Amino acid sequence: MSDTPVLRMESVRKTFGETVVLRDVDLEVAPHTVTALIGASGSGKSTLLRCANLLEDIDDGAIWLDDEEITDPRADQDAVRRRIGVVFQAYNLFPHMTVLENITLAPRRVHGVSRTEAEERARELLERLGLAGKAGEYPDRLSGGQQQRVAIVRALAVRPRLLLLDEITAALDPELVGEVLTVVRDLKDEGMTMVLATHEMGFARDVADQVCFLDSGVVLERGTAEELFGDPRQERTRRFLRRIVEAGRL
């Protein structure tokens, strides 16, 4: 794992008006690893992911994707986004398109893949994620778990270098969380590089190579899953994890 990191952030600062959302954030994501961002709501996890995908402009600092500085104003933002897949908390599927159309839109329109080829790959991915029969359905006919798996397929269809998962189980009923997390586990086994913001601590502990605890926009503590969950050094981290345990979430 000594390759150049897929994603690197250095001293990233982001504000919304007067509110500082990210302060001096450093992050390195090595190839084929999973980084979990944990922390209370409003601690900056989602904003960090949005910045990494250039959906938000950062105020200061820099972000590199495979050694290319993507926060350079001269960088081609569309080209950068093409290499990053994102799965959102609210799925954000396109309601006017069928599952298949949702998935093949980017391969066809952005990457110039032929329709047949794009659909073939889409069906293959759908099959793998247990959605074989759903290609012709519209998103609002699917359960939340199915929609989120479609969203994952849509992100994977363009073979991204990096996958960003923004609390992808937060909007799901408890019994549907499992089916989505299984998919993420399989992706890890296949070597996909991922950064995920999550409230599922048990899952973060299982799957993450690196865990970062964010508190008020600062990466307060980082380490392997064992270090962070087993022996947190910071008082705030300990308090956060204690609250999680009390809520029965770990």
Place this chain on the structure above:
Amino acid sequence: MRVAKERSGQDGADDDGALTGGDGGGEDGYVPSRRRIDREAYKRARSRRATAIAAVSTLVTGAVLYLIVVNAPGWPRTKETFFDGEYAREALPKVLEGLWLNVRLLLICGAAVLVLGMLIAIARTLRGPVFFPLRVLAAAYTDFFRGLPLIINLMIVVLGVPALRLQGVTVDPVVLGGTALTLTYSAYVAEVFRAGIESVHPSQRAAARSLGLTNRQALRFVVLPQAVRRQVPPLLNDLVSLQKDTGLVSIGGAVDAVRAADIIVGRSLNYTPYIVAGLVFVALTIPMTRFTDWVTARMDRRRAQGGAL
């Protein structure tokens, strides 16, 4: 609604799919209980009673209105000047002939309005400094033409343009009238489209951009299709309105349905032809309104059903 229910009933049987509805029978040997039969009998009786009340109430209202009008002091005179069968028969063919002009105006102006309105709406949503003048122009255009009364717009274009005596510019009142209608209605329709574009949640655009689509592609493939679908009812509403307003081109002397009626009124001093023209417009609008309802209903059904496109 009914269709959606049937579908969900089927789905429940074949997989872990969405929305399994527990309504109605099926293959499980379900027999409706006494309770359900009683309940449904009661509901049927109640709805029969409601229909009866509605019928009686309508009849009474109609009779009262009829008696008020017929017993009005001026009714015999009004009947003569507005509802004369003789003049109606004379006017109808002429009015229908004129109506053909209204229909053609509607089709051509309607198409032009949709295109121009869409272009203006898109111009208003463009980002980037290059497009600044375009944005300002589009905003100024909608502000101006939405505020300008249509009748004044028509007079300026239909009477003012020929007065300029420009070489090669038409003085045909139909073309000029159609132009004026298009100018005003494009402003309305542009606002309808813009409202549609803005009603698409920003997360849709974010999702499109995160897939690598450019701003333009996101607009074309993700935002506009959703915006247009949502705006079909108000768009058709504006088209119905345009259909009526095509009657205003008669101020330039073009012989449409209104003008055809006008000519007879001028000669006979009997207003029946106006009533005929009015009814003809209503008759033309009703299919359009029904079409609007049908399109809206079909869109809702298709989404609920989720069948193949």
